[in-house]
Amino acid sequence: MERNSNGREWEKMKKELNELMTEGRDYAHQLKSQLGSTSSQESREHLAKKILESYHKSLTIMNYSGELDQVSPHSHGTGAPRAMILIIKNHISSKGISICISKKSMPRWTRKVRIAPGVVIDRALDDGFSWRKYGQKDILGAKFPRGYHRCTYRKAQGCEATKQVQRSNEDPMLFEIIYRGIHSCSQASNVGSIIPVQVLEPNQTQEQENLEIVKASLDTGHHNYNHQAHLHQTLNYPLPSTLNLESNNVMLQEKDHNIGFLGSTSYSDANYNFLASHDAGSASHSTSNSPSTVGLESPFENFGPSHPFGGFGGFYS
């Protein structure tokens, strides 16, 4: 039994490592192919960064694997618990800074969608992200099964975002969707601008991409497109508890305290401070503009101006 469990974990580790290294290799290839070309400095830097990231993550896993036994003192008799992998993954999730995030500490929030008669359910439930269903389960006391979905790009990009969809007992037209984790995939930066009315995520973890954009635009002096305002809006206009969208109602219900995940890099901290302190002033800007762009699900609105990172439960070192 012990052997089994350990074996399994080991297999997962190997798999994880394999993915990381493969990813790194792919980035290296890309970089190589760009060397001769006129590609931007930025894009090359980005690739280099990705490569280093892969190395770092891999090394961290390998280093950890040697001490699994000590690391999990209360593993239940058997080898490293499955959560270990998660912890490790999260631990290394931002280069340089150690952050351990357990599954539980991932941001989590709920959205309710009421389907109007005649509306195609799939369409109504679409939030702009692409999801892959990985399970369905009958839940005690629920008439309808619960669907489990994860981000389509989990494998390709390691995006950990997840959602559960539960059709309501009493009101079969109502769906409760629980989101967990923030999209770190490439979708994260696109969804929202492409999809008019839907979910915008002020991801903290989508970090790299967004921050890079912001940073880049600041560096260049081109304040072309105001990502910050965008984020602000999302942060500061939490949401009406009920929103009327064309034919269906979407309401965001509750965001949990679990705002654990912050892929905090050195400059992301600065950035969020900036965001947090800046908001007071710009908050009132054109609410009137496109009603079509509404920050919907933001687990983050509750980091008040005072303590952007106040109650994070997810930080360890």
Next chain:
DNA sequence: AAAATTTGACCCCT
């Protein structure tokens, strides 16, 4: 052929 879904087995927690 590849991507997505279905579904029973399996794992972890209470």
Next chain:
DNA sequence: AGGGGTCAAATTTT
């Protein structure tokens, strides 16, 4: 023990 979440093989869809 049993409930909820996830895995992964089989199956379906694209």
